[in-house]
Each structure stands twice: as structure tokens, then as C-alpha cells.
Amino acid sequence: MKHFYTLLLTLIVTTTFAQVPTGYYDSATGTGFTLKTQLKEIIDNVNDGLDTEYLHDDQGYDAMDAFIANYDIDNYYETGSNTILDPYSESPSGADPYNFTPVTQECGEYDEEGDCYNKEHVIPQSVFNRQIPMRSDAHSLLPTDGRVNGFRSNYPFGVVNNSQLVSQTGISNPTQNGSKLGNNLNSGYSAGYTGIVFEPIDEFKGDIARIYFYFATRYEDQISNWGSYAMFNGTSNTVFENTFLNILLEWHNMDPVSQKEIDRNNDIFYNHQDNRNPFIDHPEYVTLIWNPTPDNEVPSTPTNLVASNPSDNSIDLSWNASTDNIAVVSYDIYIDGVNSLNTTSTSFTVPGLSSNTEYCFTIKAKDAAGNESSFSNQACETTTDNGSSEGGVDLFFSEYIEGSGTNKALEIANFTGSNITDLSAYTLKISFNGNASWTNVYSFPSNAIINNEDVYVIANGSSTVCTSEYDDLNNSITSFNGNDAIGLFKNDVLIDILGDFNSDADYAKDITLVRKPTVSEPTTTFNIAEWDSFPQNDCTDLGDHTQTLSTIDFNIANIGIYPNPVKNILNIKLANQQETQIDIFNVLGKKVLSKTIYNSSTINTQELTSGIYIMKIKQGNASISKKLIKK
Known part of the structure; x- marks a missing residue:
């Protein structure tokens, strides 16, 4: 049985600042x-x-x-x-x-x-x-x-x-x-x-x-x-x-x-x-107050950009640091000419890429005043095609136990098609009682791994149920109750969630939740329909997870997509009549166009700006993603 999974990830990483109440700094207008x-x-x-x-x-x-x-x-x-x-x-x-x-x-x-x-x-x-x-x-x-x-x-x-x-x-x-x-x-x-x-x-x-x-x-x-x-x-x-x-x-x-x-x-x-x-x-307030003379000097150009270590859905980047008269605060990463990511480091792993696809990268340095350097040299690399596209798009929550007392646990599953031996990009966070902020950051131990089709269980240190299945103990990330949202992040970007970030309503109080086997990918919007509910302290399925998706004769060869790059009209040709959902996302992960078709059809892309997009094509429980370039 062949499975296809969405390859879409939100292609942006930025420094995450505090959740500030609306209007808090509205009166801070001077220098x-x-x-x-x-x-x-x-x-x-x-x-x-x-x-x-x-x-x-x-x-x-x-x-x-x-x-x-x-x-x-x-x-x-x-x-x-x-x-x-x-x-x-x-x-x-x-x-x-x-x-x-x-x-x-x-x-x-x-x-x-x-x-x-x-x-x-x-x-x-x-x-x-x-x-x-x-x-x-x-x-x-x-x-x-x-x-x-x-x-x-x-x-x-x-x-x-x-x-x-x-x-x-x-x-x-x-x-x-x-x-x-x-x-x-x-x-x-x-x-x-x-x-x-x-x-x-x-x-x-x-x-x-x-x-x-x-x-x-x-x-x-x-x-x-x-x-x-x-x-x-x-x-x-x-x-x-x-x-x-x-x-x-x-x-x-x-x-x-x-x-x-x-x-x-x-x-x-x-x-x-x-x-x-x-x-x-607002770190920039420091310069605006104690060094109000405008900073018009641009940082030096980043040099020696190298793209390396491609996988089916990621490419590593590294470059030499820029200098500035004040300080370089971050670097913008351009993918095929589109400003797509931001980081404070001089190395970065670009996630969410399509397999067997060439990507070209350039870098700009930025200082606190917003001055930008010239573009670095261009570095291109092609993602591999080693079969990980047959796995899930990324890690996701597969089980949640909100049991009696401190009997609390979280299970994370890996159906990416590859063993994940470096979990340093992943963190878990909690939003308590509907607060508009994430706290209690959990990072995986340095030696932690999650093999393909395996799970990782994090439990409260005082939990007494199914203790043989625990991989790590952490009281901070397991201090949740049935109304606290829990997020799974990659490179500090939310990729999966339990509960509602904006609500303190109970969604899983005193119960066990197990992700349905038909779920193939993480989602940033919680849907209780994706979960099966079991009694309190029930951990029968803890320590493993089953994924069973529909068998569909579905691959890119059966779907014609042209022209690509596209100017205004994109043609979608289906080999067979089949309900097909077409969703187009920009590089920030925002859905910008959506259409359901049953036969060969066209999509008008005239309203899209020039740049790179990810087109997700879904039939039943199977899906694929393809890079789309708009002229």
C-alpha cells in the first residue's frame, strides 16, 4: 500500500516576541x-x-x-x-x-x-x-x-x-x-x-x-x-x-x-x-532612546553561502557573518528570489521543501535600524528523492492522557518515512487557560531519537500508569489540564496543536485521546474529530501508534499541471474523475487560493503576486504537494 502525504510546512522562522496586549504601546510614538x-x-x-x-x-x-x-x-x-x-x-x-x-x-x-x-x-x-x-x-x-x-x-x-x-x-x-x-x-x-x-x-x-x-x-x-x-x-x-x-x-x-x-x-x-x-x-527602543541619531549604515554582505546536506524535504545553509557599525540582528533567507525566512544565526536548516526539486538561496543581513545588506552569493541545491515523501509531513501528537492526579502524558509519532535522530529543532509549549502566550518550553534531550513509525512519550514524573512506555519525564510540559492548549513546534513554528490557543474551554478533561489512524499529518487547528476518546487513565495504546490510510492510485503522473511557471491560467488535468481538493499556500503558510474539482479544470492565478507557492493536491486521505512558480 502506497501512501502520499502533504509536504507543506510554514516556511518562516522569526524571533518570537512576547504576546503584548493590543494597544499597549500605541502611545510610544517619539524618539x-x-x-x-x-x-x-x-x-x-x-x-x-x-x-x-x-x-x-x-x-x-x-x-x-x-x-x-x-x-x-x-x-x-x-x-x-x-x-x-x-x-x-x-x-x-x-x-x-x-x-x-x-x-x-x-x-x-x-x-x-x-x-x-x-x-x-x-x-x-x-x-x-x-x-x-x-x-x-x-x-x-x-x-x-x-x-x-x-x-x-x-x-x-x-x-x-x-x-x-x-x-x-x-x-x-x-x-x-x-x-x-x-x-x-x-x-x-x-x-x-x-x-x-x-x-x-x-x-x-x-x-x-x-x-x-x-x-x-x-x-x-x-x-x-x-x-x-x-x-x-x-x-x-x-x-x-x-x-x-x-x-x-x-x-x-x-x-x-x-x-x-x-x-x-x-x-x-x-x-x-x-x-x-x-x-x-521592542529591543529597538534602546537605540531610539539612547542613540537616536539615525543609523543609515548597511551591514556588510554575507559571504560564502553554502547549501548542503539535502534531504527529501530540507536543505542546510551556512554562511559567514556580516558586520555592522551597531550590530547585525538577523538574516533574511530568500528562496528562489522570495524573502521566505529569518534567523539570528549564520546557519539554518530550511524545512518543508518538495522532494527532487532544485532550490536557490541568497541571504541579506539586517541591523536594528532595518538597514539591509546586499545579497550574498547564490547557492543552489536539489532535494533528494529517497522515499520519505511516502511518510507523513512531520511529527505529530498521537496520544494525550489527562488522567487522575499527575497521571499525564503526551505521545509524539513519527511517520515521516525516516528516522529522526536530531530533535533539536522541535519543542513543546503550553498556553494556560486561553492565555495568548506560550510558556513552559520543553526541548527534547540531546540523545533523543524517534524512529520511523515509532513514538516518543513524555510523562509527568509522578505518573503511575504505563510507566514502562515513558521515554522522558518532565513536570513542566505535563502540567496541563483539560483546557490548556499544547503546541508542537519546529524551528519555533507551530506545526501541531492540542486544544484551542484562544479558549479556556475544556476539550479533553479527565480523558485519554488517541489520534485516529486515518490522520496522516499535523495541523495547527485542533479538530476533535481527528481523535478517539477513551476513559481516564486508559493507556492501552500508549507507546505505539497505528496509521492506516486509504489506498488510492494517486501520483503526480496521473495529474497534469501546466504551465509552471504560470502567468494567469493554471490547467489541472485529471486522468480519472475524482473529487480533488486544490489548495495553494504562500511561503508563509497562508492559504491564498482554494478550489474543489471533479474533472479536468483550470484555476485563475491572476490575483497571485509573483513568487513561489506550494500547491497541495488531495484526494481522499492521500495528498501530495508541488512547488508552483507565479510569473
């Missing part, structure tokens, strides 16, 4: 310090008469203990560990030197690094004399190792001169994750200060910078009246001494906004104090 004041009015605790107004609702200093225990969990570097994400002990590229369990390892006293965690004021309390709401502002409070917090003390942040490190008892310098305390380097972008500074690891430098920019904005009307602090210059507009402004700007550019920052910003707004950090939602 320079005017913009800074406008942002202050948006995020402060005063009714400033804005059309859309949310007031900063201070929850008190003690409330931060519960916030940290619930939301500052490491779902990014060591998923499933249920440990505190501490920027002073986190090792992003390897095992952490130690971890902290929420609540039980919180403390006020410590002797050595690794004893416990407490709350650090990124802007020291002594600066604002421990006053509220500054003291309890969640945006400027982070959980950190108690000893390292004490080590940093009230010192400003800067670039440490490695030949002038400070020694203290009970702690190494650098610390176990590489943070340092010592005299400022006083060279390059950190020139102008020689005192002692604290330097976090590169992974969190942008986080620190954006906290300072938030603080300088939120408390603009108070900051000039506070005590002296090396990083501040005593003004309410610039706020920062030149040396430290240069350091913060450099850190902001070198370490872009992370998913961890995005999620925390959402958690603070939706679950704690009702205001946001504007510089996480």
Missing part, C-alpha cells in the same frame, strides 16, 4: 528621551490617561518568593529538572555545577557557593534606600546563588580585567559558571572606569542590560534624587554614566532577547504585577 517618558507612562503605577492603560500593581517583596518558585524554573537549558534558573550558576553549554530546588533551597544565610539561592536586586537596594515599589519590582529581581549574590555585593556591572580579579573566602573567582569580580578593564567599549565591577557570563549580559534600561525608564521621575551609584550620572534622562551606557548598549546588542526573557516578561505581566519590560517587547 530620544521623549520616547523614554512615553514608555514610563505606559509601565508606571499612575493613570496617565492613556487609551490603553495597565497600572503597575506592586505585590510586595515577600510575594517574589512564590513568583520565583513558580516561574523562574529552568525550562530552557535543563528541561524537566524543575530547578531554579540562576544566571550565576547556569552553564548554558553543559551540566550546571549545582542546582537549586524551588522553596526548599531558598535561604538568607550561606557559607559557600552552591549552598542556596536568594533574591538579587540587579540594581542594588542601597541605590533607592530599599523603598517600594523598586525593592519588590519583579523585573529587577532575579534568583541567584546566595554566595555569588554576596560576592557581587553592590558593585556595578562591567567588563572585568582578568589580571585584576578580587579574592574572597568561600568562593572561587571566576565563579563555578564563569562570572567574575575585579577591576574594570578600562579598554575598548568599557573604557573610562577603573573601579571594581561584576561581570556575568555572556549568556545573560543582554538580560542585565535590558533590566537596567527598564529600571531607568520605569523610575525616571525618581532616579535623579537617589544616592550616588557608579553606573548612574544623577540625571533623569540619560541616567547612565557614559562608560556604563556603552557597556549596557554593547551587551544589549551582543546578547539578543531570549525566550527565557520573553516568557518571564509575560509571567510578570499576566501573573504578577501587570506591567512589562518594553525593551524585551
Whole structure:
């Protein structure tokens, strides 16, 4: 029996920013310090008469203990560990030197690094004399190792001169994750200060910078009246001494906004104090305020673009990084001349391609001001035709258990026709109670694989049903209830979903769902008709999945499609009378044209703009996809 599957994937990957309420930043229309004041009015605790107004609702200093225990969990570097994400002990590229369990390892006293965690004021309390709401502002409070917090003390942040490190008892310098305390380097972008500074690891430098920019904005009307602090210059507009402004700007550019920052910003707004950090939602505000001179310099052209490692539906790209007078923030990837993808990296795997098809790629670099470089060299490659087109379009959810207590599990199936030995592109996320944001990011373990026609089961660590079928335990991604949407993402693009992202209505409370065997592909719209329902705690089918599709004599040779490239009229010739659904999608995955035919017919493409499209042709449960070029 021969199966054909849709090869369509949404061909776009962009940096995912926070889910901001409609109208939140409508009044932020200025530049320079005017913009800074406008942002202050948006995020402060005063009714400033804005059309859309949310007031900063201070929850008190003690409330931060519960916030940290619930939301500052490491779902990014060591998923499933249920440990505190501490920027002073986190090792992003390897095992952490130690971890902290929420609540039980919180403390006020410590002797050595690794004893416990407490709350650090990124802007020291002594600066604002421990006053509220500054003291309890969640945006400027982070959980950190108690000893390292004490080590940093009230010192400003800067670039440490490695030949002038400070020694203290009970702690190494650098610390176990590489943070340092010592005299400022006083060279390059950190020139102008020689005192002692604290330097976090590169992974969190942008986080620190954006906290300072938030603080300088939120408390603009108070900051000039506070005590002296090396990083501040005593003004309410610039706020920062030149040396430290240069350091913060450099850190902001070198370490872009992370998913961890995005999620925390959402958690603070939706679950704690009702205001946001504007510089996480809109990183470009930093330049508009503190460097308002227009940046008209374009980045250098990306070089040495190489297309390689083709599969039936993907091609790897790599290129040399561009340079810029400020910073390169991302790269646009053009497929056959159409701007189709965006990434912050200098390598990328292009998904969702058709088999046995040549694709040509070029790259443009972009900076924060939107300046674009010239096109890179062109690199072309042809996808293979090794039979994976006989498999499903991608991974999809195949079973869901919302059982009693913590008996919760998710099953992901692979019917792509190939073993997937690298799951680094895939993540799972939750949207709780209809909230317009995805949280609790789950990444597969580095050694995880899903063989063709096999499944992968993720369960709650306290689950007691069908435990022999579990491949991984993760309490964060299995904290769902029957009304929480769960998304399966590839390269941070949603490809399959359980539940409704925009609704808190129950769709699967206290039941088990198993994907019907006739379902061949993931979908970004949940349809309960695709699922069979079973009683609570029923996991009879957990650990394997059956897929049985209709047998149809259906291949591209039986369907004539011409001309291609097309100008206005596309001819569809069917060898036999058969209900045939034709859907045309642009490279962003949006359906732009749809038609059902029963005999040979034509489709008017006059309204389509020039570019590349994916045409999905479906008969019964079988489908294929073909690249369509519009002149």
C-alpha cells in the first residue's frame, strides 16, 4: 500500500516576541528621551490617561518568593529538572555545577557557593534606600546563588580585567559558571572606569542590560534624587554614566532577547504585577532612546553561502557573518528570489521543501535600524528523492492522557518515512487557560531519537500508569489540564496543536485521546474529530501508534499541471474523475487560493503576486504537494 502525504510546512522562522496586549504601546510614538517618558507612562503605577492603560500593581517583596518558585524554573537549558534558573550558576553549554530546588533551597544565610539561592536586586537596594515599589519590582529581581549574590555585593556591572580579579573566602573567582569580580578593564567599549565591577557570563549580559534600561525608564521621575551609584550620572534622562551606557548598549546588542526573557516578561505581566519590560517587547527602543541619531549604515554582505546536506524535504545553509557599525540582528533567507525566512544565526536548516526539486538561496543581513545588506552569493541545491515523501509531513501528537492526579502524558509519532535522530529543532509549549502566550518550553534531550513509525512519550514524573512506555519525564510540559492548549513546534513554528490557543474551554478533561489512524499529518487547528476518546487513565495504546490510510492510485503522473511557471491560467488535468481538493499556500503558510474539482479544470492565478507557492493536491486521505512558480 502506497501512501502520499502533504509536504507543506510554514516556511518562516522569526524571533518570537512576547504576546503584548493590543494597544499597549500605541502611545510610544517619539524618539530620544521623549520616547523614554512615553514608555514610563505606559509601565508606571499612575493613570496617565492613556487609551490603553495597565497600572503597575506592586505585590510586595515577600510575594517574589512564590513568583520565583513558580516561574523562574529552568525550562530552557535543563528541561524537566524543575530547578531554579540562576544566571550565576547556569552553564548554558553543559551540566550546571549545582542546582537549586524551588522553596526548599531558598535561604538568607550561606557559607559557600552552591549552598542556596536568594533574591538579587540587579540594581542594588542601597541605590533607592530599599523603598517600594523598586525593592519588590519583579523585573529587577532575579534568583541567584546566595554566595555569588554576596560576592557581587553592590558593585556595578562591567567588563572585568582578568589580571585584576578580587579574592574572597568561600568562593572561587571566576565563579563555578564563569562570572567574575575585579577591576574594570578600562579598554575598548568599557573604557573610562577603573573601579571594581561584576561581570556575568555572556549568556545573560543582554538580560542585565535590558533590566537596567527598564529600571531607568520605569523610575525616571525618581532616579535623579537617589544616592550616588557608579553606573548612574544623577540625571533623569540619560541616567547612565557614559562608560556604563556603552557597556549596557554593547551587551544589549551582543546578547539578543531570549525566550527565557520573553516568557518571564509575560509571567510578570499576566501573573504578577501587570506591567512589562518594553525593551524585551521592542529591543529597538534602546537605540531610539539612547542613540537616536539615525543609523543609515548597511551591514556588510554575507559571504560564502553554502547549501548542503539535502534531504527529501530540507536543505542546510551556512554562511559567514556580516558586520555592522551597531550590530547585525538577523538574516533574511530568500528562496528562489522570495524573502521566505529569518534567523539570528549564520546557519539554518530550511524545512518543508518538495522532494527532487532544485532550490536557490541568497541571504541579506539586517541591523536594528532595518538597514539591509546586499545579497550574498547564490547557492543552489536539489532535494533528494529517497522515499520519505511516502511518510507523513512531520511529527505529530498521537496520544494525550489527562488522567487522575499527575497521571499525564503526551505521545509524539513519527511517520515521516525516516528516522529522526536530531530533535533539536522541535519543542513543546503550553498556553494556560486561553492565555495568548506560550510558556513552559520543553526541548527534547540531546540523545533523543524517534524512529520511523515509532513514538516518543513524555510523562509527568509522578505518573503511575504505563510507566514502562515513558521515554522522558518532565513536570513542566505535563502540567496541563483539560483546557490548556499544547503546541508542537519546529524551528519555533507551530506545526501541531492540542486544544484551542484562544479558549479556556475544556476539550479533553479527565480523558485519554488517541489520534485516529486515518490522520496522516499535523495541523495547527485542533479538530476533535481527528481523535478517539477513551476513559481516564486508559493507556492501552500508549507507546505505539497505528496509521492506516486509504489506498488510492494517486501520483503526480496521473495529474497534469501546466504551465509552471504560470502567468494567469493554471490547467489541472485529471486522468480519472475524482473529487480533488486544490489548495495553494504562500511561503508563509497562508492559504491564498482554494478550489474543489471533479474533472479536468483550470484555476485563475491572476490575483497571485509573483513568487513561489506550494500547491497541495488531495484526494481522499492521500495528498501530495508541488512547488508552483507565479510569473
